[in-house]
Amino acid sequence: xxxxxxxxxxxxxxxxxxxxxxxxxxxxxxxxxxxxxxxxxxxxxxxxxxxxxxxxxxxxxxxxxxxxxxxxxxxxxxxxxxxxxxxxxxxxxxxxxxxxxxxxxxxxxxxxxxxxxxxxxxxxxxxxxxxxxxxxxxxxxxxxxxxxxxxxxxxxxxxxxxxxxxxxxxxxxxxxxxxxxxxxxxxxxxxxxxxxxxxxxxxxxxxxxxxxxxxxxxxxxxxxxxxxxxxxxxxxxxxxxxxxxxxxxxxxxxxxxxxxxxxxxxxxxxxxxxxxxxxxxxxxxxxxxxxxxxxxx
Ligand SMILES: NC(=O)c1ccc[n+]([C@@H]2O[C@H](COP(=O)([O-])OP(=O)(O)OC[C@H]3O[C@@H](n4cnc5c(N)ncnc54)[C@H](O)[C@@H]3O)[C@@H](O)[C@H]2O)c1
Numbered sequence: 001x002x003x004x005x006x007x008x009x010x011x012x013x014x015x016x017x018x019x020x021x022x023x024x025x026x027x028x029x030x031x032x033x034x035x036x037x038x039x040x041x042x043x044x045x046x047x048x049x050x051x052x053x054x055x056x057x058x059x060x061x062x063x064x065x066x067x068x069x070x071x072x073x074x075x076x077x078x079x080x081x082x083x084x085x086x087x088x089x090x091x092x093x094x095x096x097x098x099x100x101x102x103x104x105x106x107x108x109x110x111x112x113x114x115x116x117x118x119x120x121x122x123x124x125x126x127x128x129x130x131x132x133x134x135x136x137x138x139x140x141x142x143x144x145x146x147x148x149x150x151x152x153x154x155x156x157x158x159x160x161x162x163x164x165x166x167x168x169x170x171x172x173x174x175x176x177x178x179x180x181x182x183x184x185x186x187x188x189x190x191x192x193x194x195x196x197x198x199x200x201x202x203x204x205x206x207x208x209x210x211x212x213x214x215x216x217x218x219x220x221x222x223x224x225x226x227x228x229x230x231x232x233x234x235x236x237x238x239x240x241x242x243x244x245x246x247x248x249x250x251x252x253x254x255x256x257x258x259x260x261x262x263x264x265x266x267x268x269x270x271x272x273x274x275x276x277x278x279x280x281x282x283x284x285x286x287x288x289x290x291x292x293x294x295x296x297x
Contacts, residue, residue, distance in 0.1 A: 002031030005227040007079035007120060009033040011067060013057060013109060014085030015048050016041035019124065019186050019218050023082060024048055026219035032226075035074055037066055038085060057085055057105035063112040080120035082222055083109045090128070090153035102158045110169050114176070122225040125163055125180035125235055127273060128156035133207035140261040141253055142274035143209065145182075145235055166233035177232070179225040179282075183218055184211040184239035184273055192290040199246045206256055209272035210243035214288040224282040236278040241286045242269040246296050 010027060014020040015036030024036050028050060039056045041047035053074055055062045069076025085105055087098045106123065113121050130143045131150035139147050151157040159182075166178040185208055198205050213221075221238040228234075243249055249266045266272075269291075278284040 003223075003227055005229070006030065006032055006223070007226055009035070009075070009077050010080045010082060010226070011035045011037055011078050012082045012084065013037045013055075013105075014083070014124070015052065017084060017088065018188065019183070019215055020084045021048060022188075022215035022219045023084065023222050024050070026216065026223060027082075027226075030223060035066070035078070057108055058101060060108045060112065063108045064115060067112050067116040067118060076116075078116065078118055080122070080226055081109060081113050081118055082226070083121065083123035085109075086124065087155070090155040095154035099154050099158050102155070103161065106158075106162045107165065110165060110178075114169060114173060119175055120177045120226065121166075122179045122181065122222055123162065123166075125182045126156060126159045127182050127184045127208055127211065127237065127239070128153060129160050129163070129182060130237070130273070132156070134209065134257075137257045137260050138209065140263050141209065141257070142264065142266075142270070142272045143237075144274040145237060145277055163233070163235055170231070170233040175231055177228060177230065178234075179228055180233070180235040181218075181221055181225060182235055182237045183221075184208060184213040184237070186215050186218060187212050187290070188215050189293050192293045195244050195290045195294055196246065196296055198244050202245070202247070202252055202256055205244050210245050210249070210252060211239045211271055211273040212244050212290070213239050214286070214290075217286040217288050220287065221278065221282065221284045224278075224284045228282055230281075234281070236282060236284070237273050237275055238278055238284065239271050239273040239275055239286075240289060241271055241275065242289050242291065243271060244290065245269070 016038040036052045129149040149160040
């Protein structure tokens with residue numbers, strides 16, 4: 001059933017990407033009227049089934065048109081924006097290219113939303129701001145949103161600047177609601193096959209404290225963020241409730257990060273990327289686990 005608090009018409013950027021496809025399908029499934037936007041894709045329904053507009057978000061004019069109904073055949077009346085478009089990791093493109101694309105795209109989305117009178121923006125920040133790849137050990141575990149960001153790459157630096165930018169947009173306009181979701185490593189069901197092999201080497205997935213996010217749970221988090229009604233900017237870690245490992249979370253920390261303070265009694269496979277704040281404030285509760293898709297030894 002459609003949540004009456006959900007915005008009626010929503011732009012999703014990065015709609016043909018890995019997370020974007022799951023988010024568009026999920027939001028349409030709960031009755032949201034989605035205008036899917038990306039710089040890649042076209043009429044082929046395998047790209048993204050339904051209303052789609054080709055936009056390069058680094059061009060402010062194109063973003064304004066997308067948000068205000070200035071593109072033929074696509075109505076305005078946009079109530080919220082879900083901004084997922086980005087070069088999605090360090091090392092895929094040169095640092096300067098990643099920074100130029102991601103910072104311009106996000107500034108344009110934030111500024112055009114404000115200019116169009118759109119009060120609600122949900123966007124993809126990243127787990128990387130927590131200090132990935134944790135060559136420097138985390139300050140404590142599970143890591144949470146309470147310590148200052150520790151970007152270790154240009155990609156991550158830009159995500160930190162986006163979080164800061166959102167705070168100032170909200171200071172300029174106190175009615176804005178801007179929710180940054182610090183997603184863990186996004187996984188589709190097809191990605192789960194190698195998970196049981198991770199146990200052989202605990203350092204293999206150390207870089208993000210053995211976390212992950214099922215794309216469907218990522219989409220659910222976006223839905224929860226879209227009904228968040230606390231004005232201002234806030235950020236939330238979005239991960240699954242468990243790790244990618246068969247070994248216990250406590251044994252992983254003891255072996256790989258023996259000096260790091262463990263701040264709570266850990267469940268057997270409990271995530272070391274805390275989702276307590278997302279649970280408490282957004283009502284996010286992961287529904288999926290790789291353990292339900294792959295046999296474990
Ligand atoms: N994949 C992960 O593990 C992960 C983890 C944490 C955060 N994130 C963030 O989540 C978001 C989605 O990531 P993803 O894994 O779906 O990535 P993806 O590469 O699959 O999708 C990103 C999409 O953004 C589009 N895009 C990039 N620049 C654009 C521009 N200038 N104009 C229009 N479209 C543009 C691309 O064409 C692509 O379709 C990104 O912001 C990424 O930084 C991803």
